[in-house]
Amino acid sequence: MRAFKVFFSIAFFSVCFTSGQAQHAKNQPEKNISPTEKKILDQGLVNIQTVNPDILIELKYATADNFMKRNVYGDLTHAYLQPEMAKKLSQASVILQRTKPGFKLLVYDAARPNSVQYKLWDALDDLKIPVRQKTQYVADPKIGSNHNFGCAIDLTVVDEKGQPLDMGTKYDFFGPLAYPRSEQEMLKQGKLTSKQIANRNILRKAMTQAGFTVNTTEWWHFDGMSKKQARARYGIIK
Template sequence: MRFIKLFCLLISCSFISPQISAQGNKNISATEKKILDQGLVDIQSVNPEILVELKYATPDNFMKKNVYGDLTHAYLQPEIAKRLSKASSLLKKAKPGYKLLVYDAARPNTAQYKLWDALDDLKIPARQKTQYVADPKIGSNHNFGCAIDLTVVDEKGNPLDMGTKYDFFGPLAYPRSEQEMLRQGKLTTKQIANRNILRMAMVHAGFTVNTTEWWHFDGMSKKQARAKYGMIK
């Protein structure tokens, strides 16, 4: 009888969900289970050296409240997560002791609507809204698990000075405006150099730069993401 029980236990263990086991058997929320079921992966299961602090899962964002609810881990499409891991390795090689700190990754489209509506409270003109938040009807690359928001921390775990906080609205955050901001004395050469540390690692790993957000990088175009992956609801 004991042998039969042991045999049954071994059989049951062999059928543990590979997604759950890949997450170290941690507790998975309902939202995160849906994301995993769509084939995305936890960034830290791919590379544990990458740090995560989801800003929209805290009040430390432009909305001043938790938008993500039970979404507390960072997820990406597998190929994008692999590319991010490469960026982490490139950063480590260029700047030993430095690490990537992820602020946002895969985002359910329901949360996209909340961010979109919050711009009205900030009195952002309708014609400028898509400059800061993608129209939820179309979707952001975050909604397909193909975009990442992040920064770099030093050996002591302190984020590098990038000249603005995450989610800053305005030209001071624009990569395309850095030289103009430098001429005006609004950015320093050190702040731009810090942005380039992040940028070089990400670009060499295959990401593209967002021209209005120093923290945002895309793993592919939105057209490609829409064709290849379904939107995360």
């Protein structure tokens, strides 16, 4: 009986210790975070992957694979959203995997500091985008984008092999080819295929069923609430 008690005590301690390690591992993304990310967390936002680790992250503005061809995020390497937005995104992931087993969401951009918004805005001048068209592609930083409140998400879908679906354009493409509102016209002109539009609809279906709204000029962009609501509820991310 004494040997059994000793064995039980050791086993119980082992289970508790293992459980503690698992909990620590779950919270690991929040450890040793950068100063920028700490500020974002201090404002109440959450790391998307701590809400749903099945969601993949590839922040385009933390790489040179964007319209500016340079990293403008610096020490921001994780994707953050307001808690209710992250919950909606997690729901979208569940919906996607239920309808398309093996497919996953791949996030290109989420919460964005307003300081970066100014860099994106100024970069349009280098591309010779007319002033009257600038807000069609990048929100005026003086007003703020829904990204600046942690209430917008840019993303795509990857298949079972981890390959992004063909959406007809790359992320950050400027022009009607990326516009959801112009898809049927682009299809008639032979610039988009039925398969590419069907791929976009896979993403849209999951996102809209989770409560996001479609952006009419960017197939990759979805809003969790209006900018007016976001501004009233949350402070802008500096």
